Amino acid sequence: MQQLSSILNRFSEPETLKMAKLGRELRAKGIDVIDLSLGEPDFDTPQHIKDAAKKAIDDNWSHYTPVPGYLDLREAICTKFKRDNNLEYKPENIVVSTGAKQSLANAILALVDEGEEVIIPTPYWVTYSELVKIAKGKVVEVHTSMESGFKITPAQLEASITDKTKLFLFSSPCNPSGAVYSKKELEALAVVFRKHPNIFIISDEIYEYINFVGSHESIAQFNDLKDRIIIINGLSKGFAMTGWRLGYIAASPEIAKGCEKLQGQFTSGTNSITQKAAVIALTADLKPSYEMVSEFTRRRELTMKLVKEVPGIKCFEPEGAFYIFPDVSYYYGKSNGEHIIKNSADFSMYLLNVAHVSSVMGDAFGDPACVRFSFANSATNIEKAWARIKDALAKLK
Numbered sequence: 001m002q003q004l005s006s007i008l009n010r011f012s013e014p015e016t017l018k019m020a021k022l023g024r025e026l027r028a029k030g031i032d033v034i035d036l037s038l039g040e041p042d043f044d045t046p047q048h049i050k051d052a053a054k055k056a057i058d059d060n061w062s063h064y065t066p067v068p069g070y071l072d073l074r075e076a077i078c079t080k081f082k083r084d085n086n087l088e089y090k091p092e093n094i095v096v097s098t099g100a101k102q103s104l105a106n107a108i109l110a111l112v113d114e115g116e117e118v119i120i121p122t123p124y125w126v127t128y129s130e131l132v133k134i135a136k137g138k139v140v141e142v143h144t145s146m147e148s149g150f151k152i153t154p155a156q157l158e159a160s161i162t163d164k165t166k167l168f169l170f171s172s173p174c175n176p177s178g179a180v181y182s183k184k185e186l187e188a189l190a191v192v193f194r195k196h197p198n199i200f201i202i203s204d205e206i207y208e209y210i211n212f213v214g215s216h217e218s219i220a221q222f223n224d225l226k227d228r229i230i231i232i233n234g235l236s237k238g239f240a241m242t243g244w245r246l247g248y249i250a251a252s253p254e255i256a257k258g259c260e261k262l263q264g265q266f267t268s269g270t271n272s273i274t275q276k277a278a279v280i281a282l283t284a285d286l287k288p289s290y291e292m293v294s295e296f297t298r299r300r301e302l303t304m305k306l307v308k309e310v311p312g313i314k315c316f317e318p319e320g321a322f323y324i325f326p327d328v329s330y331y332y333g334k335s336n337g338e339h340i341i342k343n344s345a346d347f348s349m350y351l352l353n354v355a356h357v358s359s360v361m362g363d364a365f366g367d368p369a370c371v372r373f374s375f376a377n378s379a380t381n382i383e384k385a386w387a388r389i390k391d392a393l394a395k396l397k
């Protein structure tokens with residue numbers, strides 16, 4: 001038998017992709033599965049961005065690109081940071097990658113050594129813990145709950161820090177909980193970080209524009225911490241460009257150089273056509289993005305109304321991103337006579353097989369009481385899906 005490397009045993013494949021695959025398999029058998037598992041806008045990329053890509057092809061932007069990204073794109077990213085976040089960055093702070101996922105992988109591999117601890121508040125995006133395991137770091141989960149708005153408190157943060165802590169890793173808006181940290185809440189965490197000058201912070205801000213409660217706040221606004229903060233962002237969510245694969249970091253020149261070095265061996269610079277289109281996406285009017293967010297706002301309200309009609313489900317109203325992450329543990333131990341629901345994986349599989357609705361089990365996000373449902377789907381599908389979910393759950397006794 002072929003001997004594969006031990007690295008493959010260290011981490012799991014993303015549950016989000018696994019569920020999408022199972023859904024596709026059922027669909028291939030002719031079953032009408034409604035997909036509430038996937039994390040991507042169901043909108044088309046705005047026309048002016050597609051036009052910029054077509055022009056880039058005609059203008060023959062077809063050669064290898066600089067590893068950290070074209071200079072004009074890195075300048076456009078700096079302009080975006082000034083415009084949206086009032087943050088000053090120079091091109092030397094920016095590394096463009098093939099999706100924010102690669103940006104995260106670069107940053108984690110550039111910072112974390114074997115045995116070093118990475119604090120991740122739960123629930124968190126599935127990939128965080130697995131990337132830390134690939135780097136041979138130790139994941140330190142800090143549990144947040146619906147009662148605390150799925151946010152870590154300064155006291156929890158302080159209590160989780162040891163002399164091995166290297167990194168704190170979080171997203172705001174958060175996938176999957178939808179929590180959005182306010183300036184005051186970030187300031188309170190900053191007070192703790194000031195006492196621990198050796199800890200780095202990865203702030204994943206990919207859902208920046210999909211915010212239902214106010215303006216986006218970045219922890220990098222606290223200037224004395226800025227050199228230790230790596231902002232992760234990208235085009236996937238805010239511009240409906242998941243398949244184009246473009247993410248970026250803003251970090252100190254030293255960290256940026258480390259990420260560039262890693263990327264130079266893994267993938268080199270990202271796709272030239274996407275980069276040219278990204279310059280237009282980031283510098284043009286954001287109207288299409290805001291129109292998309294208005295639609296997500298309507299769907300969030302619809303989803304919250306429908307979920308409240310399902311007995312036993314407790315749901316936090318998301319402040320950002322496009323998911324709800326309800327506590328479904330009321331159904332654990334119940335059965336329809338055929339399937340027994342023991343945990344969030346059983347719950348998700350039950351809904352897939354009986355209601356033909358796909359979701360993602362909470363264990364994958366570090367919270368076994370919950371399940372993630374996306375509202376990046378049409379209002380018609382959302383209504384249909386929640387009616388089916390309600391019916392399927394009514395059969396559990």
Ligand SMILES: Cc1ncc(COP(=O)(O)O)c(C=O)c1O
Pocket residue numbers: 039098099100101102125171174175204206234235236242245246247
């Ligand atoms: C919190 C979070 N960070 C990063 C990413 C990765 O985005 P990209 O498509 O740019 O790789 C995702 C995608 O689902 C995400 O939810």
